Structures are given as C-alpha cells and as structure tokens.
Amino acid sequence: MLNVGKIEEGFVLDHIEAGKSLSIYHHLQLDKLDCTVAIIKNARSNKMGKKDILKVECDIDTLDLDVLAFIDHNITVNVIKDGEIVDKKELTLPKEIKNIIKCRNPRCITSIEQELPHIFVLADEEKEIYRCKYCEEKAGESTYSW
Amino acid sequence: MRHLMNPLDFSVEELDRLFDLADDIAANPAKYAHACAGKKLATCFYEPSTRTRLSFEAAMLNLGGSVLGFSDAASSSASKGESVSDTIRIISCYADICAMRHPKEGAPMVAASRSGIPVINAGDGGHQHPTQTLTDLLTIRALKGRLSDFTIGLCGDLKFGRTVHSLIAALLRYSGIRFIFISPPELRVPDYITDRLREQGIEYEEVIRLEDCMADLDLLYMTRVQRERFFNEEDYVRLKDFYILNNEKMSLAKDDMLVLHPLPRVNEISVEVDDDPRAVYFKQAQYGVYVRMALILTLLEITV
Numbered sequence: 001m002l003n004v005g006k007i008e009e010g011f012v013l014d015h016i017e018a019g020k021s022l023s024i025y026h027h028l029q030l031d032k033l034d035c036t037v038a039i040i041k042n043a044r045s046n047k048m049g050k051k052d053i054l055k056v057e058c059d060i061d062t063l064d065l066d067v068l069a070f071i072d073h074n075i076t077v078n079v080i081k082d083g084e085i086v087d088k089k090e091l092t093l094p095k096e097i098k099n100i101i102k103c104r105n106p107r108c109i110t111s112i113e114q115e116l117p118h119i120f121v122l123a124d125e126e127k128e129i130y131r132c133k134y135c136e137e138k139a140g141e142s143t144y145s146w
Numbered sequence: 147m148r149h150l151m152n153p154l155d156f157s158v159e160e161l162d163r164l165f166d167l168a169d170d171i172a173a174n175p176a177k178y179a180h181a182c183a184g185k186k187l188a189t190c191f192y193e194p195s196t197r198t199r200l201s202f203e204a205a206m207l208n209l210g211g212s213v214l215g216f217s218d219a220a221s222s223s224a225s226k227g228e229s230v231s232d233t234i235r236i237i238s239c240y241a242d243i244c245a246m247r248h249p250k251e252g253a254p255m256v257a258a259s260r261s262g263i264p265v266i267n268a269g270d271g272g273h274q275h276p277t278q279t280l281t282d283l284l285t286i287r288a289l290k291g292r293l294s295d296f297t298i299g300l301c302g303d304l305k306f307g308r309t310v311h312s313l314i315a316a317l318l319r320y321s322g323i324r325f326i327f328i329s330p331p332e333l334r335v336p337d338y339i340t341d342r343l344r345e346q347g348i349e350y351e352e353v354i355r356l357e358d359c360m361a362d363l364d365l366l367y368m369t370r371v372q373r374e375r376f377f378n379e380e381d382y383v384r385l386k387d388f389y390i391l392n393n394e395k396m397s398l399a400k401d402d403m404l405v406l407h408p409l410p411r412v413n414e415i416s417v418e419v420d421d422d423p424r425a426v427y428f429k430q431a432q433y434g435v436y437v438r439m440a441l442i443l444t445l446l447e448i449t450v
Contacts, residue, residue, distance in 0.1 A: 107271040109250040113229050116256065134252020135273055 004038045004055060006083050011063065013054040014076040018042050021052035024075075027067055027100055033058060066094040070130070095122050097130065101139055108135040148445055149258040149265045153279035153316045165284050168433070168440040172288075175208065181443060181450045182211030188241035189215030190233065190257075191268070192224060192248040197409065198268050198277070201431070202245045205438035214241060219249075231260040238262035243446055246270075264445035272308050277441065278408055279312040281434035286365060288433060289404055289426055295322035297362050301389055302328075302369035302414060304335040309408045310369055314339060318346065325350040326359045330388045332381070333371070356389055360398035366391075368407045368414055368427075392416040396424065406430055 016024060021039050030037050038055040045051040056063070060079055068075050069091035077089035102118045103110050110116050110132070120130040120139050130139040150156070156164065171178050187206040189199050194217060203213045216222040223233060230248070234257040237244055245266045246254045251273035258265040269275040287293050298317070300310050304327050314335075317323050325343065327335045327350065334352065343350050353359050360366075371386045391405065396419055407415060407427040419425050443450070 105251065107249070107251050107273075109230065109248070109252040109256055109270075112250055113231075113256070115229070132252070134255055135271070136251075 004040060007055055007057040007080055008083050009060060010057040010080050012078040012080060014078060015048060016052035016054065016075055017072055018050045018052055021054050024054060024071060027071060028063055030056060065089060066092060067097060067100060069093045070097055070100065093122055093125060093128060103132040103135065103137055105132065105135050105137040108132060108137060110134060147264055150276050150441065151255050151258060151267045152274050153276040153312050158319050164440050164444055165287055167443065168284050168436040171439050172436045178209055178450055180210035181448055182206060182209035185211040185446060186241040187211055187213045188237045188244040189213060190237060190244055190246045191217045192219040192222065194218050195247050195269060198247060201434050202268065202438055204435050205442055209439055209442060230256050234261045243442060266441065272306065274312060275308055277438055278309050279316050280437045281430060282313050282406060283316060284437045285406060285426065285430045285433045294320040296364035297324040297326060298365040298367060299326040299328055299359055299363040300367045301356060303333045303371045304329040305333040306372065307369045311339065326362065327352045328356050328359060330354060330385055332385060356395055357398060360395055363399060363403050366403060366405045368405060370412055370414055389414055390416055391419055393418050396422055
C-alpha cells in the first residue's frame with residue numbers, strides 16, 4: 001500500500017467517491033494555491049470498497065468547503081493542526097453555488113450568453129434541490145459538469 | 147427600484163393595492179390621462195408577441211407617456227451579438243421603464259440586474275409571464291368581487307401551460323380555493339404542483355371530461371394546446387381538439403360561472419360561446435391594459 005506522510009496543518013478529505021478527487025481538486029481551486037496537495041486515488045476502504053482521499057496542507061481558514069456538501073455530503077472533512085485531527089467539519093449545503101454545475105436547459109439565457117455565471121440557488125433544503133437562478137430548472141444528473 | 151419578474155414578487159397586500167389602483171383607473175381613466183407625461187416605455191421584444199406588446203403600449207399611451215422599442219430580435223442589436231446586459235444599459239439611457247419579452251428563460255432577470263430603470267418581464271420562454279397572471283387575478287377580482295372561496299377549473303394543456311402554472315401558484319396564497327384540473331392524461335398538471343397542493347392541504351381533483359365538472363365550477367380557465375410545445379406533430383394533432391367548449395357544455399354550468407382564456411384561442415372555445423355573458427375573455431384583455439397601467443405607475447412610483 002502506498003503511504004503518504006502526515007500533514008502539519010490543513011485538511012484531509014476522506015471518503016471521496018472513487019474517481020471524484022480530481023474534480024474536487026478543481027472545484028476547490030487547489031490548483032491556484034501554493035500548497036502541498038496529495039491526491040490518493042482508489043485507496044482501499046472497508047466502507048466503500050475503494051475511495052479517493054485528498055490531503056491539503058494549508059491554513060485552515062483558506063478554503064471554503066461548503067461546496068463539498070453539494071458535491072457529495074458523505075465526504076469526511078478532518079481538520080488537522082499540529083499533525084493531529086482537531087475537528088471533523090460539519091458540511092452545510094451552500095445557499096448558492098456558482099460555476100460548479102452548468103444549466104443544461106436549452107431555453108435558459110445561459111445557453112446563449114457565455115459570459116454569464118452559472119448560478120444555482122438552494123430551493124429546498126430538506127430535499128436538497130437546487131434550481132438555476134435564471135430559468136429555475138432543477139439541478140439534476142444532466143446539469144453536472146463533471 | 148423594483149422590477150417585476152415573477153407574479154409572486156408582490157405580496158398579497160401589494161397586489162391588493164395594485165388592483166385597487168387598476169379599479170380606480172378603470173373607473174376614472176381621465177384622472178390618469180397625463181400621469182406619465184414625459185415618461186417613456188421601451189418595449190424590448192426579442193420575439194414577436196403583438197398582443198402583449200400592444201397591451202403595454204396602450205397602457206403607457208393611456209397614461210400620457212410615449213413608447214419606443216423593437217418587436218423582434220432581428221431588428222435589435224441582438225442580431226449583431228449584443229448581450230441583454232449591454233442592451234439594457236443602453237435602453238436605460240433612452241427610457242424610464244422597460245417591458246422585455248425574450249425567448250430565453252431568465253433574460254429579463256439578467257437585464258434587471260444591470261438595469262438603471264425598472265424592468266417588467268413580459269414573458270421569458272416557457273418560464274414566467276407575470277403580467278398575464280396579474281391580468282387573470284384582476285379579472286377574477288373585478289368580476290367575482292373576490293379572490294378567495296371558489297372552485298376553478300383549469301382546462302387544456304396543463305403540462306406545458308405556463309399561464310396555468312403561474313395562476314395556480316398565485317391563487318395558492320388565497321383561502322378557500324378548490325382546483326379541478328381538466329386535461330387528457332398526456333397533458334396532466336406536473337407532479338410538483340399536485341405534490342405542493344397535497345402538502346398544503348388544498349383540495350383538488352383531476353378529471354378528463356369537461357362535462358363531468360361543469361356544474362361545480364365558479365370559474366373555467368381555458369387554455370390552448372400550443373403546437374410549439376410539442377416535439378412530435380402527431381401528438382399535437384391528436385390532442386389539439388380534445389376540448390372544445392360549446393353552448394351545449396355551457397348549458398351545464400352555473401348561471402354566474404365565468405369563462406376566462408389568456409388568448410389567442412384556436413378552436414378550443416367555439417365562436418358561439420362568445421355571445422354568452424359568462425364568456426369574459428375579451429373583457430380580460432381590457433383588464434390586462436388596466437393592470438399594466440397600474441403596474442407602470444407603481445414601478446415608476448407615480449401617485450395621482
């Protein structure tokens with residue numbers, strides 16, 4: 001088994017569905033941060049069979065992790081300080097998500113005006129339903145951009 | 147500054163004030179004849195809709211204002227690739243208020259977010275057409291004297307009909323409304339609407355034959371089966387003549403039942419029904435002008 005060393009301060013995102021770690025890397029814009037990131041794909045998991053893990057060494061206030069709740073709320077977020085887990089972060093669904101998913105409604109204004117941000121608003125927290133801010137199309141499988 | 151994107155943008159109290167103003171305009175048109183003198187309405191219609199555009203223009207002219215605009219995308223700068231955001235910034239320099247019709251859903255909302263003047267959504271694709279809903283509500287209130295405690299039948303294309311969906315959402319805010327949905331199984335009202343009615347404990351019934359419920363209705367809202375909503379011509383041809391309201395069916399209805407229709411009709415209401423005093427769809431078009439006059443005054447914050 002491949003071993004990746006401990007981090008001093010940052011996050012360990014565990015229980016990521018196998019194969020999704022790279023898209024999460026992009027959604028969290030980790031490519032824009034000057035920090036150490038370990039992407040572990042297809043790690044063995046008792047719970048999931050196989051899973052992905054992301055280890056991010058950074059200041060713990062740097063990242064907005066709420067978007068993870070939208071992507072997959074089964075992800076476990078371990079907050080690391082001085083090499084130890086100090087917190088397991090509760091993920092809450094963001095009220096609004098911007099440029100994470102695309103509206104695929106061919107009648108939506110975003111289909112012809114390319115510069116508009118794709119914004120989805122949390123319409124029903126209980127049922128976890130997001131709707132396009134412009135045309136109110138429900139976010140579904142067909143709207144995911146990853 | 148306020149805009150109108152969705153019929154639910156106004157609270158019930160705000161709608162009451164709007165309808166009171168529309169009633170006063172209907173009763174005293176001369177009082178409002180110069181209320182918008184010096185003001186300009188821009189009608190930005192990216193797709194043709196003669197009736198709605200003329201209704202807005204008549205409303206502004208009745209208020210003593212002026213109108214300018216375009217009536218299809220080909221005659222606007224959109225044909226050169228200009229964005230809605232840029233267009234509205236320019237229009238804001240030319241006019242005091244804008245009514246926008248656009249085939250793409252959410253376009254008026256994008257315009258409103260960049261606009262220096264109030265924007266009225268005059269219809270965006272299959273999404274919203276709030277001034278039609280305001281027209282329907284004003285017609286019911288003016289002719290029935292109330293917006294609560296009645297049984298309304300909605301008939302025709304309940305699946306794709308945005309006027310129907312908007313009207314249901316608007317009526318849910320009033321008490322004692324019972325809905326009867328009359329449609330072929332293929333054009334049933336969407337589940338998200340019936341789910342919401344059940345959640346809110348609102349009484350509704352779904353029937354296929356108009357004759358089965360005519361006697362129960364206080365209001366009948368007829369709609370057209372729209373060819374442009376179908377991908378398959380065969381389905382359209384099969385369903386377009388499913389309902390035809392004629393004098394025989396009208397004979398089953400109450401004496402004070404009212405028939406509404408957002409118009410244009412094709413053949414779903416037989417011409418013989420036009421002479422029945424319960425057919426109020428042409429009056430509805432007149433109420434559409436009054437409610438747009440009241441809306442223009444409200445958004446421009448003009449009091450008379």
